[in-house]
Amino acid sequence: TLVDPIDFAVERLWGMGITVVASAGNTGPGPMTVTKPGDDPAVITVGAFADAGTVSWGDDTVTPWSAQGPTADGVAKPDLVAPGRTLISVRSPGSVVEHGNPQALVSGGYIRGSGTSQATAVTAGGIALLLSAHPGWTPDQIKYSLTSTASPMRGVDSSKQGAGELRLSRALGANPANAPQQNLQARGFGSLEASRGGQHVVVACPGSTTPVELEGETDAQCNDWSAESWSAESWSAESWSAESWSAESWSAESWSAESWSAESWSVESWS
Numbered sequence: 001t002l003v004d005p006i007d008f009a010v011e012r013l014w015g016m017g018i019t020v021v022a023s024a025g026n027t028g029p030g031p032m033t034v035t036k037p038g039d040d041p042a043v044i045t046v047g048a049f050a051d052a053g054t055v056s057w058g059d060d061t062v063t064p065w066s067a068q069g070p071t072a073d074g075v076a077k078p079d080l081v082a083p084g085r086t087l088i089s090v091r092s093p094g095s096v097v098e099h100g101n102p103q104a105l106v107s108g109g110y111i112r113g114s115g116t117s118q119a120t121a122v123t124a125g126g127i128a129l130l131l132s133a134h135p136g137w138t139p140d141q142i143k144y145s146l147t148s149t150a151s152p153m154r155g156v157d158s159s160k161q162g163a164g165e166l167r168l169s170r171a172l173g174a175n176p177a178n179a180p181q182q183n184l185q186a187r188g189f190g191s192l193e194a195s196r197g198g199q200h201v202v203v204a205c206p207g208s209t210t211p212v213e214l215e216g217e218t219d220a221q222c223n224d225w226s227a228e229s230w231s232a233e234s235w236s237a238e239s240w241s242a243e244s245w246s247a248e249s250w251s252a253e254s255w256s257a258e259s260w261s262a263e264s265w266s267v268e269s270w271s
Helices: 005-015 096-100 116-133 139-147 168-172
Strands: 021-023 044-050 080-083 087-090 110-113 202-204 211-213
Touching: 021 116, 044 116, 044 139, 080 116, 087 116, 096 110, 116 139, 116 168
Parallel strands: 021 044, 044 080
Antiparallel strands: 087 110, 202 211
């Protein structure tokens, strides 16, 4: 983790005030199966639970494919679990997932799927609501508010569920004033190929229509990669300046009450 370039990237974002949420991975159920960058100690790593169909907290179970800790470095992961089984979401037209799972398609451009990525998206949405209510909270405070208010599932080891199930209503009322400040230690001088864990992305490089498998020290743009390009200069505050994320771009008009009406976000929809 200390030398991994992906772990270094997420820690850099965390240190810049961006809350990073990562999936634990779908490589369970054995121990030490959490994938990158979910193995990084700083980020919020999310596993998936399956709803038992009861109204009581604690009756749910962790899905068998949700990865569990500890990590190879002995870090306790995941940090918590969120809904991740048979969720309906928007689909990507023409994608491999769409073509390979016709039985999962739902009318209206949706698809039903399972995975820790779905659970991660649910958690990220919850964090957006937390930051809307508490815009001054730091990533460390966000993480503390989620983990300190989660509901543990009965009979499930912490290596599978972390602090327990996401409880957004509790997290919104948390007081993270005493949240511990995490020590960011990643340096990112390791191998990009080693960070892939044996998985390779197939892309068409710029200027070509022929897909190739990215291997070795080559980045997603098909350029030669070196640890120097991941220096503090490359990750400067200038890239994430207030000008790019100005109030004009995210104006109240765009996010008006008309577009996000109370009817759409009613209690009935989010029971």
